[in-house]
Amino acid sequence: MNKTMSLEISLEALIAGDRAEFARLVDAYSSPIYRLGLRMLGTPQDAEDVLQNTFINVLTHLSTFEGRSSLSTWLYRIAANEALMLIRKKKPEVNMDEAQAGENDEDLLPTQFMDWSALPEDELLSGEGKKTLDSAIETLPESMRIVFLLRDVEGLSIKETADALGLTETNIKTRLLRARMFLREQLSAYYGERITREE
Amino acid sequence: MTDHAHTNCEELLFSLSAYIDGELNPELCQELEKHLAGCDNCRIVLNTTRRTIDLVHAPIEKLDVPEDVRERLFKRLNLDDYLSRKP
Numbered sequence: 001m002n003k004t005m006s007l008e009i010s011l012e013a014l015i016a017g018d019r020a021e022f023a024r025l026v027d028a029y030s031s032p033i034y035r036l037g038l039r040m041l042g043t044p045q046d047a048e049d050v051l052q053n054t055f056i057n058v059l060t061h062l063s064t065f066e067g068r069s070s071l072s073t074w075l076y077r078i079a080a081n082e083a084l085m086l087i088r089k090k091k092p093e094v095n096m097d098e099a100q101a102g103e104n105d106e107d108l109l110p111t112q113f114m115d116w117s118a119l120p121e122d123e124l125l126s127g128e129g130k131k132t133l134d135s136a137i138e139t140l141p142e143s144m145r146i147v148f149l150l151r152d153v154e155g156l157s158i159k160e161t162a163d164a165l166g167l168t169e170t171n172i173k174t175r176l177l178r179a180r181m182f183l184r185e186q187l188s189a190y191y192g193e194r195i196t197r198e199e
Numbered sequence: 200m201t202d203h204a205h206t207n208c209e210e211l212l213f214s215l216s217a218y219i220d221g222e223l224n225p226e227l228c229q230e231l232e233k234h235l236a237g238c239d240n241c242r243i244v245l246n247t248t249r250r251t252i253d254l255v256h257a258p259i260e261k262l263d264v265p266e267d268v269r270e271r272l273f274k275r276l277n278l279d280d281y282l283s284r285k286p
Contacts, residue, residue: 023273023281030272034264048268052275059276109209110244117246124250125257133254153255158222177216184244184251 011071014062026055029072032154033079039137039149040083041090050086054079069163076156076164080146087142094142108181114192124191136186140179147172148179207234208241219249 009028013021030051037050057078065074087094116124123129140148150161151172158176162169211231217223218231235242264272273282 019278020281022276023278023284026272026276026278027269027284030264030269031262034268035262038262044265044268048271051264051268052272055272055276108212110212110240113240113243115243115246117243117250121254121257124254137255152252155256158220173217173222177213180216180219180248180251181212184248187251187254188247 009071011065011067014071015065022059025058025071029075033075036076036079036146036149036154037083039153040142040146041086042138046086046090050079050082053082057082070160073156073160073163076150076154076160077166080150080164083146084142108178110181110185110188112185112188112192114188114195116188116191116195119191119195129190132187132190133183136183139186140182144175144179144182147175148183151176152180208238211241212244215245215248219245219252 009025010018010021014025033054034047034051037047038044041047041050054075058075061078065071069077125133137145137148146165147161150156150164151158156164158169158172161167161176162172165172167175211234214223214227214231218228223231235245270282273279
């Protein structure tokens with residue numbers, strides 16, 4: 001998805017100052033960047049700040065973009081930095097380093113073994129189900145959440161996620177595994193209880 | 200994950216995410232699939248992890264930028280002339 005989008009945008013035209021092309025770029029990436037801001041910060045106002053600051057930065061630095069990563073990855077890098085900077089400003093107590101992402105392997109071990117995977121999607125995402133998913137994502141530590149959002153929600157590859165966040169691919173894989181296991185555990189507790197109740 | 204004879208559930212758990220992404224090397228992939236064939240709990244963990252990822256891809260999760268937010272963004276970037284063009 002991201003590669004296709006970036007291929008449709010002409011970097012040459014952008015650097016030459018083509019306003020119509022820049023408007024196309026803004027439209028192509030506004031929604032994923034807004035969603036990222038909303039999921040990271042939690043309020044529409046903060047998401048809008050992330051969105052505006054991202055594109056102001058893009059506009060300011062476009063002439064220095066060297067093309068070492070794709071345009072899409074570069075945009076996500078700026079957006080992720082904006083979101084993380086705003087989090088640091090609003091919640092200075094949040095620690096974004098690896099330690100906060102949890103290094104204890106025991107935290108990873110599953111405790112829920114009810115198989116809810118065959119439940120239909122509309123049932124899984126109706127009412128309380130969606131709330132459970134949303135609040136589970138909100139509960140993820142920021143350092144894991146941003147990896148999960150870029151990789152699993154917005155569909156960046158492991159390499160693109162690593163490039164966007166300035167982390168190694170191994171680090172991304174570790175954080176992603178922890179995030180996925182954490183969310184699975186939360187959803188399993190909720191759906192497992194529902195299945196048991198209905199039986 | 201203790202109600203069966205296998206002892207390598209925990210070890211293979213670390214490969215689960217890479218397996219889902221299709222990024223596991225063939226040898227480990229084979230080992231994991233062999234294990235999954237005989238381990239109900241690990242199979243459940245795999246299926247429910249896959250389903251968890253599917254759910255965040257559901258259309259309901261794909262919120263678009265609200266129109267008023269788009270409008271303010273375009274104005275801030277001096278792109279007012281292009282506002283009427285549909286994305």
